[in-house]
């Protein structure tokens with residue numbers, strides 16, 4: 001059977017680190033409050049001259065290097081982002097150009113924090129149908145440019161970064177086993193960015209019509225996120241007749257520590273199987289899962305045939321899971 005196997009991972013974090021202590025200087029907040037409510041201690045912030053396509057390109061180069069492939073070996077570049085360089089063209093087009101991946105077609109995918117899981121599922125369809133042989137799936141975000149740095153209820157959560165994987169079609173049992181995606185658009189108003197779309201096209205200019213920032217009802221998002229991530233994880237386990245004890249790792253979207261620990265607890269997952277780096281990078285939205293995956297992979301944490309479950313929830317609401325045999 002043809003399966004989509006990850007043959008390379010890469011990631012990139014901007015150099016500048018913003019700690020909770022730094023935030024204490026400009027906001028009515030404290031390291032103690034942020035750590036106890038979110039588990040986040042610091043986040044990385046893109047430099048003035050850095051854009052989402054730059055972060056994505058570095059992560060992609062590192063993934064290609066690990067896979068021992070050239071950019072010209074890639075058929076499709078898929079960038080999961082909601083903070084792309086522009087509304088259009090797609091950030092994936094800029095990445096294609098920066099990489100020199102001349103043979104690849106490229107597009108962006110907008111599913112907020114679930115973007116990488118949606119990207120894996122989409123790439124898997126292309127690979128198994130034979131419409132592509134090698135695909136770069138990248139999650140890349142610069143949330144620091146869309147958060148309101150005076151709103152302590154949201155700005156403390158997010159960070160910038162990018163992660164990438166190279167997927168290749170292979171015969172055998174290893175690779176993506178299943179994907180389960182879900183959407184409930186009726187709840188979009190609980191988590192969204194008001195400005196920059198057709199409803200508020202003036203955004204980007206100064207003045208009262210400039211509404212670029214994130215709006216979130218944190219308590220409500222928390223409740224729905226835990227429930228939805230548990231359901232998506234269980235769906236994957238049931239569909240593949242896998243017991244939670246057989247998982248090598250759960251790599252969830254790194255929203256915040258409390259969401260992740262509550263999800264793991266409800267699933268009955270031992271704490272050492274929960275992959276978490278939110279303390280060091282914050283919530284990097286679509287970049288969070290491939291960032292955590294690359295970190296785990298590069299420190300030798302993964303062995304062939306390990307069962308790895310990716311699980312995400314975010315704005316839309318959009319959520320889902322992908323189960324993979326490494």
Ligand code: ACO
Nearest residue numbers: 029030033037113152153218219221222225255256313314
């Ligand atoms: N520092 C200090 N005090 C704060 C801060 C802060 N940064 N932010 C809020 N507070 C205050 C509030 O003003 C409030 O004060 P009040 O009681 O005097 O009114 C108090 O703390 C409690 O506020 P809550 O919003 O009830 O705090 P809560 O315990 O719900 O924690 C949080 C907020 C961390 C956002 C939580 O709701 C949460 O984790 N939600 C999930 C949202 C999330 O992770 N979103 C990311 C995007 S979606 C995703 O990735 C899945």
